[in-house]
Amino acid sequence: MTDLPGLDLSRFAAWFDGACPGQIGGPLTGRLLAGGRSNLTYEVSDGTHRWVVRRPPLGHVLATAHDMGREYRVISALRDTSVPVALTYALCTDPEVIGAPFYVMSRIDGIPYRTEEEIRPLGPVRTRAIAWRMIETLALLHAVAPAEVGLADFGRPEGFLPRQVRRWKKQLDASRSRPVPGIDELYELLAARQPEGTPATIVHGDYRLDNLLVGPDDKIAAVVDWEMATLGDPLTDLGLLVVYQRMDRLHEGPMASEAPGYPSETEILDRYAEASGRDLSDLGFYIALGSFKLAVILEGIHYRYVHGQTVGDGFERIGSQVEPLVVSGLAAIRKEN
Known part of the structure; x- marks a missing residue:
């Protein structure tokens, strides 16, 4: 067995064989899967079967941001709903096994489309259909009754928006390594201009194509990637999705939302409103909150990068994306766009 950064395959094999007897049929190999700049995701195989292992990042870890138990619980709870998720196998809460808590789930065959280059060969019709299914799946998630799937206590819906604003400010303060123009002003406006909010549902917390x-x-x-899931205001998922698609215009290369056939922002919002029946008149606040949240997350990743605590490629560019997010968030909450 060849060990991977953050995953000792020998120790993992001993634990997994005890947790799920009979699953492993031979020596294990593994690889760090591409994508994901927060929790680490690995594919592990015995030559016949494949599993996915998720664990927190190495080094600097923000409190509550990488809770493997919560991620494992929500995926397990959604198994019999209309929301497509992987099959979960086992959760390990003992950090002595590989250095951090982790869980194991099934390997799903599918493509996480990110760039225009990846999705363009599908053509405009298929690209549009996938985008519609993305929105419809989000509406399906937000239609799940938490109590009916054992998630009534999965979060604290009361005071969700104020708590989110405070939480991301706390995370920002824990990850400061440089001045970021405007980010404190964005926080102050978010704290002062909060809407009443939308009745709580299960929220993914990082929903994008x-x-x-x-x-x-x-x-x-x-x-996939349920590390930020909770019970809260569903429009936070929609606002963050808008932020991601606006970020595409700032990326170094064309992203999936710029591919021929991909719906416009207005079409995306109209489709969600129709599928969910929700009022989107306060969406500017949610876009600003999504901008702030993502800026803080990227600043945390930048912090780990400058301290040599990241695994993978592309981290040297993360820090440059923070200030444009702050500018976009300020514009959204000031109703300038």
């Missing part, structure tokens, strides 16, 4: 695995039939095979 490349956190979906699209199967060969162009249907959503699984929603």
